[in-house]
Amino acid sequence: MGTDFAKWLNDNVAWLTELRRDLHAHPELGFEEERTSRIVADMLRQAGIEVTQNVGRTGVIGVIKGRLPGQRSIGLRADMDALPILEATGLPYASKSSGCMHACGHDGHTTMLLGAALYLAENRDFGGTLNLIFQPAEEGRGGADAMLADGIFERFPCDAIYGLHNQPGAPVGTMAGRLGPSMAAADFWQVIFKGVGGHGGVAPHQATDITYAQAQFVLSLQGIVGRSLAPLETGVISVGYIHGGSAVAPSVIPSELVIGGTTRSFRPETRDLIERRMREVADQTARTWGCQAEFKFNRSTSVVVSAEEPFKSASAAARATVGEQNYNDRLDLSCAGEDFANMMDVRPGAFLWIGNGIEPDGTFHQLHTPHYNFNDDIIPTGVRYWINLTHLELGGDCV
Template sequence: MYNPSKVSGAIAEFHSDLTAIRRDIHSNPEHAYKETRTAAIVAERLTAYGVDEVHTGIGGTGVVGVIRGARGHGVGTRNVGLRADMDCLAMSEETRLPYASKNQGYMHACGHDGHTTMLLGAARFLAKSRDFSGTVYTVFQPAEEGLAGAKAMMDDGLFTRFPIDVFYGLHNAPWVPLGSMAVRVGAMMAAADRIEITIEGKGGHGGMPQFVSDPILAAAHVITAIQSIASRNADPADSVVVSICAMEAGVMNTYNVVPREVKMVGTVRTYRKEAQAMVIEKLKLIVENTAAAFGSTGRVNFIEGYPATINHKREAELAAEVGRSVFGPENVITEIFPNTGGEDFSYFLEAVPGAYIWVGQQCEGNFPIHHPKYDFDDRIIPNGAGLLAAIAQHELQG
C-alpha cells in the first residue's frame, strides 16, 4: 500500500538531479510554441526514467509520457493526467543568478521551469514504483502564457489519444507560505478577457466646441460609467473586474484639435459564465448609449481569453487530503480567495474533472511571479513532485 508521506521523501533522494535540470531549463528559457530544447530534455529524461511511451509534437511542442501501473491497466481501470507548463515569458531577467537566462529578452519568471522539473520528478518516481492500477499520463504543455497551449494540445487530439479521466496540475505560489499548499473547491483563477472600445465622434477646432462631437468627453463618461458594472450590476458576493488599461486619443503636441476618435483597451475578469455574459451585455449598453448621448458612436469588441479555472469538488478535496500527508495536516490551506490571474489549465478542467493546486514558496526576499527578479524556489521540488505522484497513486488504488 502506498504512503503519500513517503513519496516526497523518495523524490528528495534525487532532489539534486532535479535541481540541476531546473536550473538548466532556467538558463535556456523558450517562448510559446518554441520550447524545442525543453521538450527534448523532457522526452530524453522520460525515456531515461523508463516510462512506457513518450509522445512528442502534440499541439506544437507538447510532450506526453505514459506510465502504466504494475497492478493492471486498460479496460476497467482509470487514467490520471498530470500537467506541467514549459514556456517562459518575453521579458528580461534581472536576478544576477549564476544560472540566469542566456536568452536575452526571455525569462522563466513564472516558474514553469520548476513545474516541468517537478512533473519529471513525479514521472521518475511513478515509473519506478508503478504501485497502482491504471495509467498515468504526464502532460508537458507549450505556451501557457497567453497563447493557450493546453487548448492546442486538446485540438491536436490529447483526450482522444490519451483517455484521461481526471486531471491535476499545480503552480508555484509566492502568495502562499513556503511549506504549505492551497487548494479550494470551485474557482481558483478568473476568466481573463480583453476588451477593445472605440468612440468615434467628429473632430475639429478645440476652441470651437459647438462644431465638434468630442469623443474624449464621451470616453471620459464611458470610463466612469463602466465602473458601475462591478459596483452596481454584479452580485456583491461575486467578483468582477473591469479595467481600462490603455487609451489613445489626439496628438500630445497639438493642444487645439479635438480628435475624431478615441481607442481604449482593457481587461475583464470574472469567475462565472453568468457574470461574464452580464459584463458583455452591460458594456455594450453603456458604451453605445453613453457615446450616443454625447453625439459619438461607441463600439465594444469583447475577445474571450482563458475561461475561469474551476476546481471540481471531489478532486479538490482529494488533493487536499493527499496534501495533508505530503505537507503536514496544518500546512494545507483550503480557505483562500481565488486569484484574478488567468490560467489555461482551465480548458482541461472544462473537459474533464480535476483540480489545480498552489504550492507555496512565500518567504523573506522572494519576488512575485512575472517580476524580473523572480526565481522558482528549488526547495519546493520534492513536495510538489511528491504531491503529483501521490495524487496519481491515490486515484489509482483500484
C-alpha cells in the same frame, strides 16, 4: 520491490535543481517552447516513457502504463512557457534571453513533474494510465485551448486532471487548495472609438471628440460593478491601455482611439452580464457624442473549479506530502486567471498551490515581477506530491 523514494530523491535532487536553473536561463514564450519541449521529450523517452510531441503546437504528452491491473486514467499537468519581462534578479542563472523571463515558476512546474515522471517510470507499482501533460502557452496565448483543439482528451483519455502552481508568500513545506471556484474567469476587452477628427484649438466644435466619449465610458465602467452586479457578487473591470492621437500633434483631436483592459468574474451569469453591459455602455456613449464604437470581448480563461472527487484525492495527496497541519483546504478566492480551467471545463479536476517560501525578513517577490524566482527548495515537495497523487488515484503506497 520499488526504489526507495528517499534514496532516489537524494540521488536526483541536485540534477533536478540544475535542470530547473537551465530552464530558467533559457525561457521561451508561449508556442515558442522548442528547446523546453525537446528537453522534456528527450528526458521522458530516455526513461522509457511513451512520448507524443506537438500536441497543441509545442506541447508534450508522456504516457506511463502501470504494471498492476486497472482501467482508470488521470492527467497531471505542468506549464512550460515564460513571460515577456526583463529579469532583474541578478542570479548567475538569470535569463539569457533579454526581455523574456520565467517570472511565474513554470520552469519549476516542469521540473517537478519531470522528476515525478522519472521516478514513476522506474516504479510502475500502480494500475491504469498516467498521462503527463506538459502544456505550452499558459500565459494568455491559449495553450490549453490549443491542446483541446488538438484532441488531447480524445487521444489521451483522462478520468480526472490535476494542476499545481507555486505560491509566493506561503512557507516552504505547505500546500493549499479550495473546493469549487478558486480562481476567476479572466477575459479581455477592447473598444475602438471612431469619429471625425479636427483642430482642437481652432474648431473643436467641428469634430466628434472621441476623447470625451472614452472619458465618459471609463467613468461608467465602475458603475457596472457598483450598480449592475448584486451587492455580494464579485466582478472586476479594469482599463489597461488607452491609445489615441500623437504627442507630436497635441492640437489635433484624433479620429480614432483604442482602449482596452481586463475583466474578472466567478459565475457565468456575471460574466455574461459584464459583457452585455460593457457593450451597451460603449454603444450608448458613442451615440451620445456622435461617434461609433466597435466593442470586442475575448473570453480567455474560465473559472478554476475543483470538482469534489478530484479535490478529495488532491487534498489527500497534499496531506500525505506535507502533513495535515501544513495543508490549507480553505484557500481564499483569487482573481488571478489560469487557463488550465479550460481543460477543467472538459474533464473534472483539481488545482492546488505549493508554498514557494518567504525571506527571513518576511518579504517575498510576487509572480509576474522582474525579481521573482522559483524556490528550488520546494522541488522535492512537488515531486512527492505528484507521486502520492498518482498512487492515491491509481493504486500504490504514498512515499
